[in-house]
Amino acid sequence: MITKPSSKELAGLLARLAVGGVLVYSGVIKALAPAEEFAFAIESYRVLNAQLSLWAAYAVPWIELYAGLLLAAGVFTRFFAAFNGAMLVFFELLLGQAWLRGLPITSCGCFGSSASNSIEQEFAQNIGLLCLAWAAFKYGGWLTADNAVGPDEA
Amino acid sequence: MIQRKNARLLALAAMLIFLSTLAVLLARQFNMGPTLPVPAYRSFGPVEAPVQIYEYTDFACPACRHAAEKIDEMLKVFGAGLRVNFKHYPLLTIHPWSFHAAAYADCAGEQGKFKEYAGLLFAGQEKWGQAKDKPKEFEAYAKQLKLDWPKMVTCGDAPETHKRLKLEIAEGDVKGVTATPTFFINGRRAVGSAQLIDQAMKFDNMLRSAAKP
Numbered sequence: 001m002i003t004k005p006s007s008k009e010l011a012g013l014l015a016r017l018a019v020g021g022v023l024v025y026s027g028v029i030k031a032l033a034p035a036e037e038f039a040f041a042i043e044s045y046r047v048l049n050a051q052l053s054l055w056a057a058y059a060v061p062w063i064e065l066y067a068g069l070l071l072a073a074g075v076f077t078r079f080f081a082a083f084n085g086a087m088l089v090f091f092e093l094l095l096g097q098a099w100l101r102g103l104p105i106t107s108c109g110c111f112g113s114s115a116s117n118s119i120e121q122e123f124a125q126n127i128g129l130l131c132l133a134w135a136a137f138k139y140g141g142w143l144t145a146d147n148a149v150g151p152d153e154a
Numbered sequence: 155m156i157q158r159k160n161a162r163l164l165a166l167a168a169m170l171i172f173l174s175t176l177a178v179l180l181a182r183q184f185n186m187g188p189t190l191p192v193p194a195y196r197s198f199g200p201v202e203a204p205v206q207i208y209e210y211t212d213f214a215c216p217a218c219r220h221a222a223e224k225i226d227e228m229l230k231v232f233g234a235g236l237r238v239n240f241k242h243y244p245l246l247t248i249h250p251w252s253f254h255a256a257a258y259a260d261c262a263g264e265q266g267k268f269k270e271y272a273g274l275l276f277a278g279q280e281k282w283g284q285a286k287d288k289p290k291e292f293e294a295y296a297k298q299l300k301l302d303w304p305k306m307v308t309c310g311d312a313p314e315t316h317k318r319l320k321l322e323i324a325e326g327d328v329k330g331v332t333a334t335p336t337f338f339i340n341g342r343r344a345v346g347s348a349q350l351i352d353q354a355m356k357f358d359n360m361l362r363s364a365a366k367p
Contacts, residue, residue, distance in 0.1 A: 066170075145163065
């Protein structure tokens, strides 16, 4: 039975859908494009060599897609809210080191080649997404697959 | 009970992962992914033309030379209704100099003569296509068109030029291009000039109405 949500639960649901939705979009748009395109963007952060960048470019879009989709659907909600939060922290570290080193990054690679914000904008956007991931972790328990499949109790 | 619940959630997760993977792979197959922009010198026809053709081509491929002639005819006939965007897809395993030819054609494009240089490359493909050493024709064509050859050499060796070509090849691979010339006419795939004409006829009304003065 669907109960009337509190304002926090409603905010948690919206946060879950927002973070999940952004990650699904970001994953799909990159998975539809050649991996080499994203690999060139990863290389520009000067953290991984060309070969590892290519492997990362093959894997990351699918991880974003699956993790975003499962969070939005509310499957293992708290786990995927934390996982997506950790992923966003990792992206922040990559962006932050590039920003501090003043690397000439023309495309952050975040949403493929079709859209490219500056590093500063992406950094700020990720902070916003991190806040939403926290809200999804804390209050994202309403309308989840976790609840739909049955109670925890024996 | 908790184990049963987790098993159900795992099954649901597996189903979502399977379905989303399938959806993305199908979208790739149906050419629904983003298309990398083409440099302006490789696009012909008005930007707002109702029929947009993307051609993946290889300068050493005889069928591409034949298709280039057809494309030129179509551009003349349909004018305002058609825009053609050339994408490089050199077949590296069978045409050893195609990648270089594509790079130099782009460099000629940066000097304003992509189409002219491409025309000479197609016309002379039997001379340079299977050469053992770097063909002299690349320089000869540049000089024939009064292009700045040293500048073209620098441009042809530039990492940016190579990066752009490699991305186009990778894009072609993602879209399932395996032969040249492959066309996408408003997203519909056609391989070879016969299929090009066949597909283009489906857009005949749009082409003709846009071409009317």
